[in-house]
Amino acid sequence: MRLLGLKLINLASFMYLLTASFFLSQNLQPSTANVYVMPAPFAFSIWFVIYLLLFIFLMKSFFANEELDRVVDHIGLWFPLSMFLSGTTVIVGTTPSLLFITLSLLTLCVVYTIIQRLNLSTQKYRTPFSIYLAWTSIATIVDTFVVLKANGVQELFAIGELGWSAFILAVGGLIALAFYFIQKDTWFPLVFIWGYGAIFAYQENTLIKFITGAFVVILLFIIFFSWFQKNRVS
Template identity: 45%
Template sequence: MIMKLVNIAAFIYLLIASFVFAGDMGGSDEAFIAPSGFTFSIWFLIYLLILISLVRQFTADERDRALYKKISFLFSSSMLLSGTSVLVGTTASLLFIAGSLITLSVLYALITKNPDRSSFFIIPFSFYLAWTSIATIVDAFIVANANGVDLIFGLNELGWTIIMLIIGGGLAVYFSLYNDDLIYPFVFLWGYFGIFVKDDKPVQVTYTLSIVMIGLGVFIMWKVYREVRGRRMRAETV
């Protein structure tokens, strides 16, 4: 019961940090890779899903309650780290959001090792992990700009932006295939769309985004088709 209450308190802290003290949810426009402000509306969906997950701590069946107990510390830690990342300075925020990403990654791995869980259990954490992955990448560029870092290993911001967009798209596909997770690449596609529609970005970034977004879109459609086809085949064998 204590950890359930701690999770609720951590969620309230995250909400207060985000809505009362954080200011503009749209982030910084200084980095090429920063999405448009409207893209951050996905946080409202994430908050809703987390809230549902918190309620399910008390109403879930025995197998899910045992899993909630196993991940409770990581769950509350991820929310505390995410909330703190919007309260501290620009450079320190990267450390906290990266800490949240690591915590969520471990939490996600623990969940996927429990095949007997309910189908809903993983959904909130898929959205949360995917968007935190994007936020960590964006924050890295924002911190570099804020500290006047122009070159890293001989490449400027434009070069690294193109590289990270491609790596991010590839990571989303690999993660989806490895974990059979459709949500993760969808969230990346949403984030990339937010970058695509933002004004004042180099044409090279636009071209890269176009190619990666098409690739993600095709992959998602193939994944959906395969899932629907698999369900029909299973239904026909019953």
């Protein structure tokens, strides 16, 4: 009964996420949306992939094998909480949205960590959360700068928006590399390739283009080189 309850809560939270995203979301004002880390609009279509993968995960959970039941049981309420927070992000005002998306990111980190520690026989159960976590990471970066701009913050510790944007994008790229090498996770950096590629395509600033373009090339090279090496050995 406990597992069934968790699965129903997961489904209800997912429905809330969809409802909030498609029917209740607020549009950004053009003045606040124009930040250096904003990706091209097409980048946000990745949400459809995330929704689909989460839906498949949820549906499979109702006909789960023992291993998937173990995943659902261990991630517990952290998973529905992350969806609730993510959905709420798009219906509150610009400034409070940063709090909700940050909390969503933190809960997803907990979910991801729990799944990693389960030592599952396959990584397929991790995939939806890898993609969800990676995109929420990028969305948190974007939302941070949108909120700062909306509140008239032009400098922080004597560093302007461009400087902080370059720094945070570099840190994000390094995190994507760390996920690939430490967590053996290919999907996480692939999402960063998608997001950084969209930023590269949308922004005109030379420094932003250099950083995002460089990480796209580096991540693609590492992933394809590793794939080539693995297939050549096998």
